[in-house]
Amino acid sequence: MASAAEKAPAIASSGSGVVLMFPLPFQGHLNPMLQLADVLRSRGFAITVFHAAFNIPDPERAGGCRFVPVGSEVPVGDLIPTGSDADFAGAILRINERLQGPFQDALREVLLEEEEEGKAPRPVCLVVDSNFRGMQAVAQGFGVPTLVLRTGGAACLVAYMSFHALCDKGVLPPPPSQDQSQLDMPLDDLPPLLLRDMVFSATTPHETMSTCLERILESARSSSGVIVNTFADLEGAELRKIADGVSAPVFAIGPLHRISSGADSSLLIQDRSCLDWLDKQEAGSVLYVSFGSLASMNQEELVETAWGLANSGAPFLWVIRPDLVQGSQKVSTLPGGFEEETRGRGMVVSWAPQQEVLEHSSVGGFWTHNGWNSTLESICEGVPMICRPHFADQMINARYVQEVWRTGFELEGKLERAKIERAVRKLVFEEEGLEMKRRAKDLKNKARRCIEKGGSSEIAIDSLVNCIMSF
Numbered sequence: 001m002a003s004a005a006e007k008a009p010a011i012a013s014s015g016s017g018v019v020l021m022f023p024l025p026f027q028g029h030l031n032p033m034l035q036l037a038d039v040l041r042s043r044g045f046a047i048t049v050f051h052a053a054f055n056i057p058d059p060e061r062a063g064g065c066r067f068v069p070v071g072s073e074v075p076v077g078d079l080i081p082t083g084s085d086a087d088f089a090g091a092i093l094r095i096n097e098r099l100q101g102p103f104q105d106a107l108r109e110v111l112l113e114e115e116e117e118g119k120a121p122r123p124v125c126l127v128v129d130s131n132f133r134g135m136q137a138v139a140q141g142f143g144v145p146t147l148v149l150r151t152g153g154a155a156c157l158v159a160y161m162s163f164h165a166l167c168d169k170g171v172l173p174p175p176p177s178q179d180q181s182q183l184d185m186p187l188d189d190l191p192p193l194l195l196r197d198m199v200f201s202a203t204t205p206h207e208t209m210s211t212c213l214e215r216i217l218e219s220a221r222s223s224s225g226v227i228v229n230t231f232a233d234l235e236g237a238e239l240r241k242i243a244d245g246v247s248a249p250v251f252a253i254g255p256l257h258r259i260s261s262g263a264d265s266s267l268l269i270q271d272r273s274c275l276d277w278l279d280k281q282e283a284g285s286v287l288y289v290s291f292g293s294l295a296s297m298n299q300e301e302l303v304e305t306a307w308g309l310a311n312s313g314a315p316f317l318w319v320i321r322p323d324l325v326q327g328s329q330k331v332s333t334l335p336g337g338f339e340e341e342t343r344g345r346g347m348v349v350s351w352a353p354q355q356e357v358l359e360h361s362s363v364g365g366f367w368t369h370n371g372w373n374s375t376l377e378s379i380c381e382g383v384p385m386i387c388r389p390h391f392a393d394q395m396i397n398a399r400y401v402q403e404v405w406r407t408g409f410e411l412e413g414k415l416e417r418a419k420i421e422r423a424v425r426k427l428v429f430e431e432e433g434l435e436m437k438r439r440a441k442d443l444k445n446k447a448r449r450c451i452e453k454g455g456s457s458e459i460a461i462d463s464l465v466n467c468i469m470s471f
C-alpha cells in the first residue's frame with residue numbers, strides 16, 4: 001500500500017489557522033516537534049505548543065510559537081528519568097496519567113478563547129507525540145482532530161507493531177536465565193533485527209513496556225495521520241508496512257532538521273567554541289563523540305573511553321554532559337594525564353551545536369548512542385558511525401546502520417580502551433571505514449534530494465498541509 005504522500009496529489013502549499021502541539025518533554029522529542037512547528041509556520045499556520053512544566057525550551061529561542069504550560073502544580077520527581085538504566089516507559093505512562101487532567105483544563109481554555117470573538121483564530125488540530133495517547137484522548141473528547149508525530153524512525157514503529165505477536169509466540173520476553181548468545185537469534189519477520197534489539201530496557205517490567213507500546217500503536221491507529229521524521233529513500237519498505245498497519249495516512253516528511261529553518265529547542269547551552277576548533281582541524285579527520293541527552297555511563301567506562309580516544313591517535317570532539325556519568329555532576333572525573341596526552345588533538349565540551357558539528361567538513365566520523373535524531377543527523381551529513389546503543393529504539397537504529405545502510409558498525413560488549421582504539425582506527429583510518437563513508441555520502445545526497453522541489457518529503461509536506469486544511 002502506498003503512503004499518503006505517494007498517493008495524494010499536492011494541492012495546497014499553505015494553510016491558515018492554529019495548529020496545537022504537545023511534545024513529550026525530552027530533548028530527542030522536543031527537537032523534531034519544534035522543527036515541525038517551524039515547517040508548519042512557514043506554511044501559514046500559527047502554532048500553540050502545550051508544554052509540561054519541566055524541560056521547557058526557551059520560547060524566545062524556539063521562535064514564534066505560543067507556549068501554554070500544563071500541570072505547573074504537578075509533582076515531577078518521578079517523571080524525569082535519568083541515566084541509561086531508568087524506566088523510561090514507566091515515566092511516559094506516569095506523564096500521561098498526571099498531565100491528562102491539567103491538559104484538559106488548558107485545552108478547554110484555549111478552545112474557549114476562539115469563542116470570544118476576534119481573540120484567537122480557530123485551532124485546527126492537535127499534533128501529539130506518539131507517546132501521548134492520554135493527551136490525544138483528551139483532544140478527541142473535545143472533538144479536536146489529532147495527528148501523531150513519530151520522532152523515531154519507521155523501522156522502529158514496524159518493530160513496535162510486531163511486539164505483541166512476538167509475545168504471543170513466546171519469543172518475548174526472553175526468559176530471565178537466557179544465555180546472552182540466544183539473544184542473537186534473528187527475528188525472521190523483522191530482518192535484520194535480532195531478539196536483543198527488541199529488549200528495550202533493562203529495568204522496565206515487561207507489562208509496562210507492553211502497555212507503553214500498545215498506547216503508541218493506539219495513538220497512531222486512532223489519529224487522522226502519522227507524521228514520521230524520515231524519508232522515503234531511506235525507509236520506503238518500512239513506511240509501506242506502517243501505512244498497512246495503522247490504516248491512517250502516513251506522512252514521511254523528514255529530515256525535519258534540514259527542512260526547518262533552525263528552531264532552537266536545545267535545553268542545554270551549546271558550546272559554539274568547538275566550531276572554531278573544528279575550523280583548525282584537517283578535513284574529514286575528527287571523530288565526534290556524543291551519547292545524546294539521556295544515555296549515561298559509569299566512571300570506569302568514562303576512563304576507558306578517554307584512553308581509547310587518546311590512544312587511537314585520531315582528533316576528537318567529545319560531549320560530556322554534566323550528567324553523563326552516573327552519580328557524578330562533574331567533568332573533572334577524566335583520568336589524570338588525559339588532558340596532556342590529547343592537548344591540541346582533542347576537545348571536550350558539555351553540549352555541542354550537534355547539527356553544525358556534523359555538517360562541518362573536519363568531521364569524519366561519529367561515535368553515537370544512535371538516538372533517532374543523532375542517527376538521522378549523521379545520515380544527512382554523510383558521516384559514518386560507531387554505534388553504541390543503550391536503550392529504547394537505539395538498538396534498532398544501530399542494527400539498520402550496520403546491516404541495511406552499512407554506514408557504520410556496532411561497538412559491542414564491555415567498553416575497553418583497546419577495543420575502542422581499534423574501532424576508532426577502523427572508522428577513521430581504514431578502508432572499511434572509508435567504504436562506509438562513501439555509502440554515507442550517497443545517503444546524504446538522497447536526503448538532500450527528498451527535500452528539494454518535487455522530492456518525496458516536499459510532496460509529503462504538501463499532503464500534510466492539505467490534510468490539516470481538510471479538518
Ligand code: UDX
Nearest residue numbers: 027028031292293294319351352354371372373374394
Ligand atoms: C531520546 C532517545 O534516546 C532516542 O532513542 C529517541 O530516538 C529519541 O529520544 P536522545 O537520547 O536525546 O533522544 O537522542 P537523539 O534522538 O539523538 O536526540 C538528541 C538531540 O540532541 C539531537 O537532535 C542532537 O542534535 C541534540 N544534541 C545532542 C545537541 O544539540 N548537542 C549535543 O551535544 C548532543
